[in-house]
Amino acid sequence: MAEPIADRLRGLLSSDVYTAKGRLRADDLLVRERVAHSLAEATSRLRDLASQWRADRVPPSTRENPFPPTEVMAPLRQAERLGRDIDSVATAVRGLPLLPEDKVWDRLRRGGLDEFLQFDWALVGEADELAATLAAVADLGAIDHAAVKQQLSRLTEVISDRRRYAEVA
Secondary structure (H helix, E strand, O other): OHHHHHHHHHHHHOOOOOOHHHHHHHHHHHHHHHHHHHHHHHHHHHHHHHHHHHHHHOOOOOOOOOOOOHHHHHHHHHHHHHHHHHHHHHHHHHOOOOOOOOHHHHHHHHHHHHHHHHHHHHHHHHHHHHHHHHHOOOOHHHOOHHHHHHHHHHHHHHHHHHHHHHOOO
16 A cells, blocks of 8 residues: 555655655755755855954945945955855755766666765865864954865865766766
8 A cells, every 4th residue: 555655656746755766866965955054154154254344344434435445345355255156156066966867876876876975975074174164264354265265166176076977978
């Protein structure tokens, strides 16, 4: 009796639920959400630092000086660009293609799963490292933009490597 219900559910959802193949996809989505969560923490920390910077360093507008000094606004602009870069990487992670059911699944089942896990491990590790780097910064001006850009670059490399691995030629 349970088998027809599972078949109906699979048909309704157009997905493999409660199967080994469905489990692989669920784990894939779990990894993506974990990476996206760490990247969201990094973006949130950037926003908090920018808010604190504005409150502490940006003077109120006056008739004589309607615009804040550029040296005060430069870190805010850099933080905005960095936040957009982090958000675009998070979008790329969420937009990774789901694993196809046919040849890729067969390749993963035959032993490529360990390599696939290495990609996911690298994604999670790099995203956590980025979040930790920004969490440790006490001030917006203390952000090492080159190091953060390098971490984002490594993340995009892993994303593209993972995407290539999952493709079937």
